Amino acid sequence: MYESQSYSVILQRMLDRVPDDVDKRQGSIIYDALAPAASEIAEMYVALDSSLRAVFPNTATDVYLDAITAPFGQARRTGTYAVRKGVFTGAGGSPFDVPIGSRFSISGNNFVVQLRIAAGEFELKCETLGQVGNQNFGTMLPLDYIAGLVSASLNDVLIPGEDQESDAQYRARFLQQVRxxxxxxxxxxxxxxxxxxxxxxxxxxxxxxxxxxxxxxxxxxxxxxxxxxxxxxxxxxxxxxxxxxxxxxxxxxxxxxxxxATLVSINVAATIVRDGSRTLAQIKADFEADLTSHLAGIAFGTDPSVKYAKIGAILLSVSGVQDYTALQLNGTNGNISIGQGAVAVKGTVTLSG
The missing domain is CATH 3.30.300 (GMP Synthetase; Chain A, domain 3)
Structure with a gap:
């Protein structure tokens, strides 16, 4: 709101109020007397602008956003622990029941067995808070010896772990409930x-x-x-x-x-023209990440359809891509409609060139 009230603008306004028959050049007595005051006033405008932003939910952040929403009975969501499915086998590949409370590790993350689902299948809770518990799949190693255990595998995400709610996420949820x-x-x-x-x-x-x-x-x-x-x-x-x-x-x-929700896989194929700065594998990895982020952003939105032109723009924005041809979404060169009760999720990505 006060971006125009910069140090130079304030100083010039102060100098303009001094009679012209007084030396106002840089280094003069009057200039040196006004400059520190102009600097302090500019800092006050910066602080005032920050204070105003802190009292409106659209612009408030951190503890200020928490303070605004608290009177409405709202609170920021804290992080949660992922709950995963573990599959365990013994000799001959037969289902094996591990002890409740036993712990396993995969890629530096530890999981603890908390509930039996079926023979050889258990719920495991990640010991690390947040989305990191959703990420790894495959073979786990027991942290303590378990007699008779042959293999341990970390499979489905039963309940995704969440990081602490960000300002943007909390603001959107709060405004939705108020509106x-x-x-x-x-x-x-x-x-x-x-x-x-x-x-x-x-x-x-x-x-x-x-x-x-x-x-x-x-x-x-x-x-x-x-x-x-x-x-x-x-x-x-x-x-x-x-x-x-x-x-x-x-x-x-x-x-x-x-x-x-019903899953709608979005399969993307295209021939790209590279500028020579990056490999095809690097470009594909970045595009897949950007595509996943975009589809997550439109999920259950006012217009969840996947736009052909938008996917093309995302591909062009990837570093190393100069141009593309023959872009197809699910085998067509048009938009993909996402109906009520459905959500678009990244499927296969095939890039050549």
Missing amino acids: LPSTSGNKADYMKWALEVEGIGGVQIIPLWNGAGTVKVVIIDTDKKPASTQLVQNVQAYISPTPGTGDGAAPVGATVSVVA
Whole structure:
């Protein structure tokens, strides 16, 4: 707001108020007397601008954003621990039950067994907070000797771990709840309830989908992918464990069905013209990361369709790409429509050139 009030502007304004018959050149007595004051006033404008930004939710950050939202009963989400599925085998590849509380390691991250799912299958909780627990798959090593154990594998993400909510994420969630007030089991209420469950990254509500009193809650996880079976069960138990009874958050009479979003894979193929600065593998890795980020950004948005021109622009923005030809999305050269209850996720990426 006060960007125009710079040191030089303030100093010149002060000098303009001094009569012209007084020496006002740099190094003169009056110049040297006014310059420090102009500098201090400029600093005050900077501080005033920061103070104003700190009192509005659209611009506030860190503890100031927390202070603004607290009177509305809102709080920033802290980080959570990933819950993963582990598969264990013994001699001859037979399922092997490991002790509850046993610990395993993969790529520097430790996981502890906390619940048996089935023979040789267990829930494991990451000991490190945040999204790092979602990332590794494959062979784990036991931290303590377990007699009879032959192999241990870390598989599905049951409940994604989350980093502490960023300013941008918290601001968007707060503004959504303020602008769409929840009351008496309206759509905003169901969205609010679903988002209160750890691991949920987006919600769509479909009212009256199967007749009067029915509500479908479609969810994605914090990675903006279809929610796991465990997440679906958690949200169902929180909102409506028994249809129509009002035992959960939903009101009496509501029949609530919680489902994971339908996955729509976006397969990209293109021939690129490289500028010679980077290898094809480097370009592909960066493009895949940018594509994943873009698809996550439009998931469950007002227009979740995947735009052909946007994907082309993302490809052109990758360092090392000079041009491209024959770009196709799912075998076509047009937009990919994403319907209600579906989410676009990166599929195969084939780049040549």
